[in-house]
Each structure stands twice: as C-alpha cells, then as structure tokens.
Amino acid sequence: MAFTPEMFRQIPLAVFAEQLVSSMLVGYRANAGLLRALRQFSQGRFHTPFCRRAAKLEMRSIQHLVGLFLLHRKEVKHPDPPLALSFALMTLTSTLVELILTDHDLKYWQAVIPKDDQSLKRELLRSFLSYLGVEQKGR
Numbered sequence: 001m002a003f004t005p006e007m008f009r010q011i012p013l014a015v016f017a018e019q020l021v022s023s024m025l026v027g028y029r030a031n032a033g034l035l036r037a038l039r040q041f042s043q044g045r046f047h048t049p050f051c052r053r054a055a056k057l058e059m060r061s062i063q064h065l066v067g068l069f070l071l072h073r074k075e076v077k078h079p080d081p082p083l084a085l086s087f088a089l090m091t092l093t094s095t096l097v098e099l100i101l102t103d104h105d106l107k108y109w110q111a112v113i114p115k116d117d118q119s120l121k122r123e124l125l126r127s128f129l130s131y132l133g134v135e136q137k138g139r
Contacts, residue, residue: 005071013072013134020065021092021125025117028100036101062089077133088131092124 008016028035042051066085069076078084099106099113099120106113114120129136 005068008068008071013069013075014129014136016069017128017134018125021121021128024092024096025121025124028096029117032100039097039101062086065089075132075134078131081132084132088128091131092128095124 011019038054042054045051046055066082066089069085070081073081076084114123126136
C-alpha cells in the first residue's frame with residue numbers, strides 16, 4: 001500500500017510485477033507458519049467479524065494493486081484489464097498458498113513444479129505477465 005500512483009508511473013509494469021512476485025514469495029516463505037495458522041483459524045469462521053474484516057482488508061489491497069497496475073493499462077493486451085489483473089493476482093496468491101501453505105507432501109509433484117524459488121519466481125512472473133498480454137522484453 002506504500003506505492004502512490006505518482007511513484008508507480010515511474011516503474012515499468014514488468015518491473016513492478018517482478019518486485020511483487022518476489023516480495024510475495026519471500027513473504028509467504030518467511031511467514032508460512034503464521035499464514036497457515038491464520039488460514040486454518042479462518043476456515044469455517046467466514047461469518048465472524050474477524051474474518052469479514054480480514055476479507056475486506058484483503059480485497060482493498062487487491063483493488064489498490066489493480067488500480068496501480070491500471071496506470072499502465074496500455075501495456076495490458078488482455079481484453080478486460082481490470083478483470084485480468086484481479087484474476088492474475090488471485091492466481092498468483094492461490095499458487096503460493098498451494099505450494100507453500102498447504103500442508104501436504106510435494107515430493108510427488110517435484111517433476112511438474114519449479115525446482116527452487118528462483119525458478120518458481122521466474123515462472124510465476126512469466127505466467128502473470130503472459131496472462132495480461134504484457135510483452136516481456138529480454139526475458
């Protein structure tokens with residue numbers, strides 16, 4: 001939320017996306033235990049004041065990010081940029097949740113998922129930008 005529209009206009013969309021993917025990956029790894037506990041606590045309590053407030057905060061964060069990315073709308077070739085950005089962020093988050101927070105053994109999946117966090121970051125970024133239709137120069 002620290003980014004203002006004026007600051008964001010100075011950062012190319014692909015660079016901001018790379019920073020976002022990287023910081024989310026690092027954040028999920030560093031706070032996996034806490035995030036896992038919060039998810040577990042929230043499950044089945046969707047109608048409590050705490051969960052409603054948490055959901056509202058999450059939606060506001062996503063809407064803020066979508067608004068910032070839309071400052072570079074001309075680079076997004078998807079026919080519905082606001083929807084594409086929301087869905088790309090949801091896909092990014094869901095992938096991180098599944099690979100980092102879900103409590104299951106990933107050893108059977110090793111053949112089909114990136115081998116390390118650098119590879120994971122690269123593929124998440126590629127997926128994010130490709131879905132938006134953003135040209136990826138030099139990548």
